[in-house]
Amino acid sequence: MAVLNIENVSKTFGDTRVLEDINIAMAEGEFLILVGPSGCGKSTLLNMIAGLETITEGQITLDGRSVNTASPRERNIAMVFQFYALYPNMNVRRNIEFGLKMRGVAKQERGATVERVAKMLQIEDLLNRKPAQLSGGQRQRVAIGRALARDPALFLFDEPLSNLDAKLRVEMRTEIKQLHQRLATAMVYVTHDQIEAMTLGDRIAVMHAGRVQQLGTPREIYDDPANRYVAGFIGSPAMxxxxxxxxxxxxxxxxxxxxxxxxxxxxxxxxxxxxxxxxxxxxxxxxxxxxxxxxxxxxxxxxxxxxxxxxxxxxxxxxxxxxxxxxxxxxxxxxxxxxxxxxxxxxxxxxxxxxxxxxxxxxxxx
Known part of the structure; x- marks a missing residue:
């Protein structure tokens, strides 16, 4: 069974059609990349999966259950944002455990979860620091750690590396790929960077003007582009x-x-x-x-x-x-x-x- 299934999904803001007839089925444990230029609809689609935007037409299912009207907290997903979204008044430990505390998880279990996540991300020595005392890469690790603590069925990443410098972006890209290999949990990752798309994804959905131009493996997208747009967008230098x-x-x-x-x-x-x-x-x-x-x-x-x-x-x-x-x-x-x-x-x-x-x-x- 596909962990995520997007069927004939469209989105309209007023008179503007921003997504048109999107169809994507993800397998369990798959790493899916949504890639395209600014304004192509990729972040809007991610927000619809998360429950942060309503669906105009079509259906989204998670593990076979329709989530069109489900609230974000009912979807068993975790999202990592572009701007970290950490609580500035809380230290790293409290940021990671906050969601668990809101769901009534026992203190001892919360502590064990924080220690496990911190070890996995190598941030054990940062647990008592506040976000202002962290570098950009460290803040992003904490944001990922907060998502990991929930143990969701699906991870959503919204351009999580775009605010980092070039060297740190490469390092974090490798860490995210290793994290996926360890967890084997389904991930949807939005980016405008085709290098990130090619290096991270099991499959890539190339988006343009609200439509999926091509969905395939990195090798399929690179060697057998469906149209001139895909051929020109993927590859550096361009075709x-x-x-x-x-x-x-x-x-x-x-x-x-x-x-x-x-x-x-x-x-x-x-x-x-x-x-x-x-x-x-x-x-x-x-x-x-x-x-x-x-x-x-x-x-x-x-x-x-x-x-x-x-x-x-x-x-x-x-x-x-x-x-x-x-x-x-x-x-x-x-x-x-x-x-x-x-x-x-x-x-x-x-x-x-x-x-x-x-x-x-x-x-x-x-």
């Missing part, structure tokens, strides 16, 4: 999009690409050719990730000469900024093989890994 012309007949199709000095015709795999032929368009948008656009071996027939405008070293990789078909693109190479800005370099396109989109609808074709 390259090159509008190009298909040439040849069914069974023998190629794409025509123009670089700095010449034109190249790259033959496409037969499976890709069949799907493009079924679509019928002669102009399409080819999507190629930077790691699939690399300096070619000497004399490669499948390469296109490009003038390198900018060289961007990042440490383990170097990114090359250039143009193909008058579209800006990014290629990737090893630092030891990096050319200089202004050089002309033959770049090879891995057409086996390329994806194709309709120029107008931006839907995936092949």
């Amino acid at each position: 390259n999009f090159i509008e190009c012309e298909l040439i040849g007949e069914a069974g023998d199709t190629a794409v025509c690409l123009t670089g700095a000095t010449d034109e190249a015709r790259l033959a496409l795999p037969s499976a890709t050719t069949e799907r493009l032929a079924a679509h019928g368009a002669r102009r399409v948008v080819m999507g190629v990730r930077p790691e699939h656009l690399v300096p070619a071996a000497h004399g490669s027939a499948e390469a296109i000469a490009c003038r390198i405008d900018v060289v961007e070293p990042t440490g383990p990789d170097t990114y090359l900024h250039t143009e193909i078909n008058a579209e800006p693109v990014t290629a990737r190479c090893l630092p030891s093989a990096a050319p200089a800005a202004g050089d002309t370099v033959a770049l090879a396109v891995d057409v086996e890994r390329a994806v194709f989109f309709d120029c107008d609808s931006e839907a995936r074709i092949a």
Whole structure:
């Protein structure tokens, strides 16, 4: 049985439709990521799961029980907020045990729970401090500890790392992933950061304009995007999009690409050719990730000469900024093989890994 099931859920504020026909079923112990830009509806959906927002249409069930009209306290969930929401007048121990005290849990049991949670999060030495005496990362651990103390059926995280600096965000991301592995409890995590989404989730729901654009594993989302929006949102640097012309007949199709000095015709795999032929368009948008656009071996027939405008070293990789078909693109190479800005370099396109989109609808074709 799915621990959380969202069926045909929509949300309207006045005349504005902010969520449209959301369908997601979570399995027990799954880590689900809701990712998308600000205003896409992901936090609104999380608040509806929590009971902090009403549902306009559809149904949400937890462990098979409809919770559409249930209050937040009746849902057996725990939520970790972006801004910690700790009681400033209480020390860490009292913050963690407060919810237990309100539910009438015995003092001895509360104490044991606090000690267990503090040990798990390595905050035993902070129990007597107040929030003002803690760093941002420590406050977030306390907020997570308060959620853990409840032992809920479902954890909800609303951009919990967005207020932390870059280094601490990476550390806390790892801690949250390890926490999920230890607890094996279902978690729903909202973020606008696609790196967090890719590294944390068992499955990712990519949201845009109030709709789920694609729901799948990180690998499915990255390798097989459902449309151009998903392809461009997931991945850093982003996927390259090159509008190009298909040439040849069914069974023998190629794409025509123009670089700095010449034109190249790259033959496409037969499976890709069949799907493009079924679509019928002669102009399409080819999507190629930077790691699939690399300096070619000497004399490669499948390469296109490009003038390198900018060289961007990042440490383990170097990114090359250039143009193909008058579209800006990014290629990737090893630092030891990096050319200089202004050089002309033959770049090879891995057409086996390329994806194709309709120029107008931006839907995936092949």
